[in-house]
Amino acid sequence: MKYGGKKTKKVARPDVNDFWLMQALFYSTRGTCDRLRTACLIVDEHNHLISAGYNGSLPGADHCDDVGHLMIDGHCMRTLHAEENAVLHSTKSLRGATAYMLVSPCLLCTKKLLSVGIKKIICAEEFKNIQGRDVGAKFIKNLLAKNNVPIKFINIDFTEKLNQFTQILKSPGGFLRSN
Ligand SMILES: [Zn+2]
Ligand SMILES: [Zn+2]
Numbered sequence: 001m002k003y004g005g006k007k008t009k010k011v012a013r014p015d016v017n018d019f020w021l022m023q024a025l026f027y028s029t030r031g032t033c034d035r036l037r038t039a040c041l042i043v044d045e046h047n048h049l050i051s052a053g054y055n056g057s058l059p060g061a062d063h064c065d066d067v068g069h070l071m072i073d074g075h076c077m078r079t080l081h082a083e084e085n086a087v088l089h090s091t092k093s094l095r096g097a098t099a100y101m102l103v104s105p106c107l108l109c110t111k112k113l114l115s116v117g118i119k120k121i122i123c124a125e126e127f128k129n130i131q132g133r134d135v136g137a138k139f140i141k142n143l144l145a146k147n148n149v150p151i152k153f154i155n156i157d158f159t160e161k162l163n164q165f166t167q168i169l170k171s172p173g174g175f176l177r178s179n
Contacts, residue, residue, distance in 0.1 A: 032063035053085025083109035
């Protein structure tokens with residue numbers, strides 16, 4: 001009997017935070033409002049995906065990209081936000097989980113994330129159109145601090161990451177390998 005195998009050159013696996021933010025990047029492409037296509041992925045303490053959502057209209061409802069936005073006080077109200085969809089459609093408890101998102105949460109989404117027990121927020125970019133501007137931003141900061149929920153910003157070059165992911169996919173065993 002022969003066993004064992006030849007070791008091939010190892011490709012670097014993506015870092016955990018980069019990995020989840022890249023999944024959010026792909027998830028965001030299904031968004032229906034071109035004011036912001038973002039996504040939110042919720043991961044448990046064992047690093048397993050438990051929920052996900054993107055910014056989109058309700059099922060069967062008009063899309064902003066087809067009929068235009070529904071602007072009220074500088075915010076498009078037609079969609080459910082990525083975080084809202086992730087929270088609403090989870091079949092498991094989100095208590096103690098980490099939320100990954102492309103853009104940091106608005107005031108309403110921050111309240112929802114905290115309310116269901118999210119313990120850490122990791123984002124790639126800061127949301128600039130917060131309800132109530134400075135007052136809203138301060139309120140979010142205080143809510144996060146009171147709940148001991150850190151918000152971490154990861155400086156990620158998505159184009160470069162896409163190249164890294166393509167390299168992994170083209171390496172031995174990867175789905176885009178040539179043989
Ligand atoms: Zn819209
Ligand atoms: Zn929101």
